[in-house]
Amino acid sequence: MRALTWHGSHDVRVDTVPDPEIMNPRDAIIEVTSTAICGSDLHLYDGVIPGMMSGDILGHEFMGRVVETGPKSTLQKGQRVVVPFTISCGSCFFCKKHLYSACDNSNPVENQDITEGLYGHAVSALFGYSHLTGGYPGGQAEYVRVPFSDIGPIVVPDGMDDDQVLFLSDILPTGWMAAVNADIEEGDTVAVWGCGPVGLFAVQSALLMGAARVIAIDHYPNRLALARKLGADVIDYKQTHVLEALMEMSGGLGPDAVIDAVGMESHGFAPDTVLDNIKQTVGFGADSGHALREALMAVRKGGRVSIPGVYGGFLDKFPTGALMEKGLQVKTGQTHVQHYISELLKRIEDGEIDTTFLISHRLPLEEAPKGYYNFKNNQDDWTKVVLKTGKS
């Protein structure tokens, strides 16, 4: 089959690789119809996530048709499914608490040692990501092996387009959970850093959850325009001092909740970012944390901090003083996709949520490297790239 494979920093190629097979009883094989490139993929593309190996198949946002099932799969051949990017067993302590992205049983034991050392506990598995998170071949391919296929994939009606439901695999639930984690109350002002796909869905979700005002922060005019269209006020951090503006725009109180939808590759010209970037470049395992630091400074006393943005290593000059002295509450994590997916499918079916506004480019799988290049280098116009395999 054809698949997008990783060969190093800024080196991804479409290669011919062996087709996947059923390995475990609960597996299914999916023939992919649509798959997307995510901001998380850019961290791999930029080589800032450790544990990648040449030839790894990327992609964790995908959907398609079931073509093969293991004896314990509950799917049926021909069904159309969207697959969560988190691989979860459904029966461990964490899955039973619906903390699906903390599943104990999906990451092969050989791959658990590093994060057990790095974080104190081994993390669960994700599709098409680093070997720290399982090293499972991903969905930017013609076929994918889906473990625990009786728990993750959600069947979607034939009447709905791929583009309407594809983002149920990751970024829609991620934006939604970002807003859930902000514990929004009536009258709240919510500030969102980053108007990429995750930030935009967080804006949309926060407004749906009753925020009085959402302020979105980025520097790309087109992305800011999309946030404005969704109903947000916007701050362009290249023309405005973010902390001052947020205080003035929230009556001197500061936002009630803040959402960091930027993550470890925060841009900016502040001295902290420059230092962080140098450390990242020399491979210090350092995260760039300008947006997170700014969010912690901006949020009001007793406020809520939600961090959907991905971090993998260590961050220095982390404002622990602001965290403690202001009595902040922090919620974060990879998204518990399985917990939110059916509710969100319903909201799409009911016309309450539209996801198609986000897609700026549709490319054939063969042109995936071009998609990566532009999603990385022309972020303003390339808001979201969907790859089509030509299957239906």
Next chain:
Amino acid sequence: MRRDEWRRREHWRRHGHDRGGNTEWIALGAAALIGAAGAAYYLQQQPQRHQAHRPPDSAPGRTARQRTFGRYAVVSRTVTIDRPRTQLYGFWRDFQNLPQFMENVKAVTPLDGEVTRWTIEGPMGRDVQVETRIVEDRPNELIAWRSVEGSDIDTEGRVRFRDAPGGRGTEVEAVVAYDAPGGEIGRWIATIFQKEPAIQGRRELKRLKMLMETGEIATSRNHHSARRGGQ
């Protein structure tokens, strides 16, 4: 109690005054990470040979900062498995099930009485045979075994099953000790078990947990001829 058994037990206890080989090893690892400048500082932090007498705490002896097991390498790990004690005890008690989650154990064959032969995979296709006898068996609570005289490895182990709090299933605690003999076999046993004892042990218990909770053991290989575990 036999004299050698007493000696063995004595070694398993916490020894406050012994050299903490493990602590040194960790210090060296940390020094390598922080680079040459910091190494001098860490190397100065030698474990104290004579620790003031302290009242014992509640932690298991094998987690002591300074510990020794005599000639033995000890592997230990506790894991919570969301299954009833009876089921887990029953699965383990049938030693023929062990190769399903113990990577190095190729086969377990029952001999006469309480004795079983474990075939353990060695380097370059060489196998090692260990005959073990069950020395304690408390249904749904504990199984302990020890190698019989003349086995390639002098080893003993025990696994304990306790109800986890709050209906979380069962806490399975496994402790295995090995005495590596001399010679070629001894060298590779020492390599596997003394270099990364904790890694081997925890991987096996995690595999058991996967098998019991999900009915399968996770793998990221996606076709049968691929390398295992995505390593």
